[in-house]
Amino acid sequence: MSDSVAVSPRQAAHCSVRLPNGMAVDSLGVDDTLMVYRDIFEDDCYRRGGVAIHDGDCILDVGANTGLFILYLNSILADARVYAFEPLPATFQVLSRNIERHNHLTVSLFNVGLSQSAGRAAFTYYPRMSNASTMFPDESSRAALMGRDYILQRFRTLPRPWAALLSLCPSWIRVALAERVRKYYLKKHKVTCGLTTLSGVLRKHGICRVDLLKVDAEQSEQSILAGLDDEDWPKIRQVVIEVHGGDEAIRDMRRSLHRRGFQTAVESNPTFPSLSLLYGVRPDDSPRN
Structure with a gap:
């Protein structure tokens, strides 16, 4: 189920939350968990803008947090290959428990972040609002x-x-x-985490096609995509990226995806105007092998 990097032996403070669909999950915070649940399960935010998810897909979940997107995939798919990346050890512990309890897909978990180069970096971790934890506070x-x-x-x-x-x-x-x-x-701690690159992941695991690249990494989206070499971009068939920075950041990211051959759509966050979800789909997409 998981070929992850080992996590810190210290246990994360967590609680159990009963989701509106009846599923009980481990959580670092009730409010965080229910907010993400509404976005993913009720608003179906990752199947908009022309993005489709099918059985047999290869999906990269960058910024997996506590695993609600993977649990959502379990609710709509019978079979898929998922590679999930979560750099913060405390969050990764909760992610691992949720996947152990509720997963039937082929999932590999990695306690590492993605960036433009491999190495280590300081993250700001918010124990009371884990979804906001970031390299760029x-x-x-x-x-x-x-x-x-x-x-x-x-x-x-x-x-x-x-x-x-x-x-x-x-x-x-x-x-x-x-x-x-x-x-x-926003009480915070500094945590040093390991980093790798998207192209490094594709090479190491022999991934020739990514049917969906989902990126929700709290202002790290530009550096994450910078770690994807030019020759690897054609392997990416669809993207959903949470973009921070408002209209200018969205314009820059859309131009970048258009140059890579994607058609794009945008949905702004009504609560946080500086946040948007950017969807990219290749119009010439071909069936999976």
Whole structure:
């Protein structure tokens, strides 16, 4: 099932979460897990923009996190080959447990990140918001403002009587509380993780065709794709990439994919305007061997 790199012996703090579909999964945080579940299972975010997923596909899951995309693939496929990459040891431990409990596909797990070159790098790990862990943390005032605005929006969705009580507070109190919540969730640790490249993975495992390359790696998307050599791009048939950086980053990434022969589509994240999912499909795609 897994030919992964060994993980740290220290156990990650985790909990069990019952998903809306009834499946019980290991999790590093309930809110994180349910948010990702909605995106993948309910919104079907990886089968949009012309992207199709079929039995027999070879799929690369870059930024596998705790494994919900792989569990989704298990719900729609009888057979597939999946290579999944998650660099953070604590997250990888939870990913491994979820795949052991719920997987029937051929899955290889790798406790390593992908980048433009092999080696090691420092990651910022957020134990209370593992989905935001990254090599490139955005600690700008703009990012802090967006985080506070998101939390203020969430205040309005709290159950009674909390939403009503908060609405009665002066705005400066709500803002101060939102900032405390933001800092609580963004408590961070520095973790050094191993890195390899996409082309290195393709060569090592003899992969001649990738039916779907899924990249959700928190601002590392450019460096990940830079690790794919020119001669290997024709092996990639479809891509779904979470792109950070707003309209300019999307334009640059779309131009890059167009040069590689992909047709593209974009869906913006209504909650986080700086995030979008970019879909790329080759119009001349041929049947799998």
